[in-house]
Amino acid sequence: MAALPSEFDALLATRREGHGMPRAFYQTEALFEQELSRIWHGGWLFAGFAFEIAKPGDYLTFSVGGTSVLVMRDDGNAVRAFHNVCRHRGTLLCRADAGHVRAIVCPYHSWTYSRQGELVNCHGMQEGLDKSKLGLKPLAVEVVSGLIYVSLAASPPDFAPLREEFEPAARPQGFDRAKIARMIEYDVEANWKLVWENNRECFHCPSCHPQYIKANFDIYEEEYASPAIRAQMAAAVARTHDKWASEGLAITHAEGGLARFPDPDLDLWYAADRTVMVDGFETESMDGKRVAPLMGDYQDCDVGVLRMRSMVNFWVHGSCDHAVAARLSPAGPRKTNVRGYWLVDQFAQEGADYDLEKLLPFWHLTNQQDWDISKWQQKGVDSIGYEPGPLSSQKEYNVDAFIRWYLKQMRAGGASGGKAVPLTRVA
Numbered sequence: 001m002a003a004l005p006s007e008f009d010a011l012l013a014t015r016r017e018g019h020g021m022p023r024a025f026y027q028t029e030a031l032f033e034q035e036l037s038r039i040w041h042g043g044w045l046f047a048g049f050a051f052e053i054a055k056p057g058d059y060l061t062f063s064v065g066g067t068s069v070l071v072m073r074d075d076g077n078a079v080r081a082f083h084n085v086c087r088h089r090g091t092l093l094c095r096a097d098a099g100h101v102r103a104i105v106c107p108y109h110s111w112t113y114s115r116q117g118e119l120v121n122c123h124g125m126q127e128g129l130d131k132s133k134l135g136l137k138p139l140a141v142e143v144v145s146g147l148i149y150v151s152l153a154a155s156p157p158d159f160a161p162l163r164e165e166f167e168p169a170a171r172p173q174g175f176d177r178a179k180i181a182r183m184i185e186y187d188v189e190a191n192w193k194l195v196w197e198n199n200r201e202c203f204h205c206p207s208c209h210p211q212y213i214k215a216n217f218d219i220y221e222e223e224y225a226s227p228a229i230r231a232q233m234a235a236a237v238a239r240t241h242d243k244w245a246s247e248g249l250a251i252t253h254a255e256g257g258l259a260r261f262p263d264p265d266l267d268l269w270y271a272a273d274r275t276v277m278v279d280g281f282e283t284e285s286m287d288g289k290r291v292a293p294l295m296g297d298y299q300d301c302d303v304g305v306l307r308m309r310s311m312v313n314f315w316v317h318g319s320c321d322h323a324v325a326a327r328l329s330p331a332g333p334r335k336t337n338v339r340g341y342w343l344v345d346q347f348a349q350e351g352a353d354y355d356l357e358k359l360l361p362f363w364h365l366t367n368q369q370d371w372d373i374s375k376w377q378q379k380g381v382d383s384i385g386y387e388p389g390p391l392s393s394q395k396e397y398n399v400d401a402f403i404r405w406y407l408k409q410m411r412a413g414g415a416s417g418g419k420a421v422p423l424t425r426v427a
């Protein structure tokens with residue numbers, strides 16, 4: 001990829017070590033465009049779940065800035081991805097978020113494409129047109145344990161390391177045997193980097209998430225964990241280890257605080273770990289009680305929380321009975337669209353096996369609290385009075401890591417990395 005234009009290089013250099021990023025990082029249209037091409041178009045993006053497009057002809061769409069991606073199940077049942085753009089005069093082809101087609105017919109002049117993306121009909125065009133050269137532009141696509149990833153890059157980074165990390169971690173959760181109980185679209189009035197910075201620390205959890213901190217140990221970094229808290233974590237770790245070690249369900253992040261992610265030095269852009277829950281919590285629900293039938297391979301509720309995330313647009317928390325995922329789409333320097341997914345077992349019936357009033361609140365609240373504070377942060381950062389302050393080395397190590405990852409990607413241009421670096425695991 002071409003070198004970053006010097007004015008942006010100069011801007012990146014204004015970030016002071018150990019501090020947040022200056023104002024221009026969160027509001028400049030031209031920088032946002034650079035981020036799209038150097039980060040968003042370079043790596044792997046979570047697009048959706050394979051079960052969303054179960055049959056040939058099922059599709060979903062996904063936007064990255066002004067670029068629309070079409071993900072479709074083809075006639076042979078394979079998942080394919082294309083640019084959602086007509087090869088005639090560029091009209092957007094599939095307009096809905098999801099749907100089903102026998103063939104893809106452009107709404108403008110009816111050029112027609114098969115589910116494999118070939119141009120099969122273009123009545124009205126001159127003889128001799130080589131249709132084989134006018135098929136939909138294919139994109140790289142990968143499916144891992146029911147998760148669909150797409151890359152807009154011509155030469156995407158190696159996907160194998162993510163697969164290696166996610167496959168064993170995700171399998172017990174049963175993302176490939178799930179269904180969406182509810183999907184909520186959030187229009188977050190904040191730059192996508194503020195959304196990630198918020199996600200990468202739990203410093204804000206005591207003030208913003210009173211319900212979340214009852215269930216999780218995220219706020220208890222080393223110096224904040226009392227002997228009683230430490231003992232509680234140790235007991236849960238020992239219990240799951242004895243029960244589940246051979247099934248990949250043992251706790252892998254056994255300390256308080258957030259697991260370190262991303263790692264710009266190791267180019268670590270994906271990670272999966274399992275954390276313990278506070279005693280009395282079977283799942284991430286308001287009262288800690290189970291809210292749906294067990295998912296995947298889980299035999300009981302003592303499985304902690306599976307957490308997976310990948311730069312630059314995905315994270316998920318999986319409890320014994322449901323999972324909540326987020327897919328980020330950058331929509332402008334001050335706007336990020338986030339799709340929230342609530343997944344349950346594929347056979348669970350609403351009303352009989354789960355109720356949305358019990359399933360949704362824990363994470364819907366958490367999401368709203370996060371998007372709201374991110375919006376207010378954007379407003380403050382937009383002020384000429386904003387000056388980046390120091391980050392807490394005890395509580396915001398991942399914010400610093402995220403910023404360093406971002407700067408590295410912007411300078412290097414493109415790929416998210418892709419080195420196979422297994423996370424440290426508890427033996």
Ligand code: FES
Pocket residue numbers: 086087088089090091106107108109110111
């Ligand atoms: S733009 Fe699609 S058929 Fe003309």
Ligand SMILES: [Fe+2]
Pocket residue numbers: 198199204205208209366369370
């Ligand atoms: Fe939060």
